[in-house]
Amino acid sequence: MTKPLWVVAGAVLVVMGLVWTLQGFDVIEGSAMSGTTTWSVIGPVVVVIGAALVWVGLRGRKS
Structure with a gap:
């Protein structure tokens, strides 16, 4: 996978995680996800994973 794909995939995960977090906190x-503790936990985890993917995609290779 090329670096721009890592950034796009990470950004999508960050947005999804933010939406899930906000739904979890009502x-x-x-939505059926609104006010559910499960999404209050899963959302921030997805945000962190997405941010890590964006960081990997933006990090320059030293070669």
Whole structure:
């Protein structure tokens, strides 16, 4: 996978994780996921994984 794909995949995961977190904390209402503790935990984990992918994609190779 090329570096831009890592950045895009990571950014998508960050956005998804943020949405899941906000749904878990019942900030975004109207979903079966709203107000559920499970998504309050899974969301931040996905955000961290996505941020790590973005960091790997943006990190320059020294070769």
